[in-house]
Amino acid sequence: MTLPLHFIPEVRAALDAGRPVVALESTIITHGMPYPTNVDTARAVEAAVRAGGAVPATIAIMGGAIRVGLDDAALDTLGRTPHARKLSRADLAHCLVTGEVGATTVAATMICAHLAGIGVFATGGIGGVHRGAETSFDISADLYELGATPVTVVAAGAKAILDLPKTLEVLESLGVPVIAFGQDDFPAFWSRSSGMKAPMRADDPATIAAAHLMRGRLGLPGGQLVANPIPPEHEVPLQEIGPAIETALAEAAAQGIAAKAVTPFLLDRIVALTGGRSLESNTALVLANARLGAAIAVELSRLSRG
Numbered sequence: 551m552t553l554p555l556h557f558i559p560e561v562r563a564a565l566d567a568g569r570p571v572v573a574l575e576s577t578i579i580t581h582g583m584p585y586p587t588n589v590d591t592a593r594a595v596e597a598a599v600r601a602g603g604a605v606p607a608t609i610a611i612m613g614g615a616i617r618v619g620l621d622d623a624a625l626d627t628l629g630r631t632p633h634a635r636k637l638s639r640a641d642l643a644h645c646l647v648t649g650e651v652g653a654t655t656v657a658a659t660m661i662c663a664h665l666a667g668i669g670v671f672a673t674g675g676i677g678g679v680h681r682g683a684e685t686s687f688d689i690s691a692d693l694y695e696l697g698a699t700p701v702t703v704v705a706a707g708a709k710a711i712l713d714l715p716k717t718l719e720v721l722e723s724l725g726v727p728v729i730a731f732g733q734d735d736f737p738a739f740w741s742r743s744s745g746m747k748a749p750m751r752a753d754d755p756a757t758i759a760a761a762h763l764m765r766g767r768l769g770l771p772g773g774q775l776v777a778n779p780i781p782p783e784h785e786v787p788l789q790e791i792g793p794a795i796e797t798a799l800a801e802a803a804a805q806g807i808a809a810k811a812v813t814p815f816l817l818d819r820i821v822a823l824t825g826g827r828s829l830e831s832n833t834a835l836v837l838a839n840a841r842l843g844a845a846i847a848v849e850l851s852r853l854s855r856g
């Protein structure tokens with residue numbers, strides 16, 4: 551049986567020629583924003599990858615296939631599907647067999663990108679260790695995927711809906727390099743700094759690409775997490791976002807929200823509670839990550855060609 555991988559021609563051609571490609575996730579489209587803002591944003595993120603000299607490959611599951619790159623019709627269908635499944639490692643095969651429409655999380659996008667031969671993936675924020683994980687055991691499968699699958703993931707750090715110190719501890723245990731871009735501190739999504747130092751720092755995309763290739767040569771299985779601080783003009787002060795996070799967490803607890811519903815519930819409530827302020831910043835940081843992802847993919851392509 552062959553792999554159910556469907557490439558759009560532009561992505562297939564770029565991969566065959568060794569040109570830079572950046573994978574993009576789709577949970578951000580189906581579980582993050584309303585239609586048609588979600589589709590417009592996805593297109594803007596793809597344009598940012600192109601502007602950086604790489605080909606974007608947005609990944610989703612449709613019609614029993616892993617779609618690597620979405621044309622206008624496929625992206626529109628995905629953006630309109632009201633109850634698209636949210637797919638992590640556990641869900642991927644089942645969704646391919648049932649033929650449902652599924653959006654890929656960071657974990658599932660990493661798996662699909664690696665199968666497709668794509669080494670770099672840009673997104674907004676990763677899942678992590680939730681606050682209260684010592685009783686809920688809620689630790690995102692994204693962290694384990696970073697420990698297992700050799701894809702370099704560019705994100706703006708992690709949201710303060712998570713327990714950031716525990717998230718960094720688990721990443722360290724799993725052997726995942728956490729590399730802050732252009733600064734010493736680990737960024738916290740809407741803030742450039744979490745108040746914690748990142749374990750590593752890189753100031754140029756070439757170093758990140760070279761480290762990605764070196765990990766391959768060493769036979770190390772997992773990926774790298776590149777934490778790119780939000781552009782300063784789009785930072786949201788903690789006094790603005792903090793109360794929204796606390797309210798959203800209290801609502802989730804009161805309503806007994808659990809398992810995969812937790813993260814989409816919190817993200818949705820924070821957008822509503824900040825009157826869209828958080829969404830505007832969210833879009834800006836994803837665009838910045840797409841640009842950095844493209845720069846890393848360009849270097850990876852250059853170094854791989856020798």
Ligand code: PSU
Nearest residue numbers: 577578655656675676677690691810813
């Ligand atoms: N965190 C964000 N934005 C997101 C997500 C997380 O700041 O869009 C999405 C990503 O798709 C991520 C997923 O992979 O949520 C993690 O879900 P969970 O916590 O259920 O593993």
Ligand code: MN
Nearest residue numbers: 688689690809
């Ligand atoms: Mn979870």
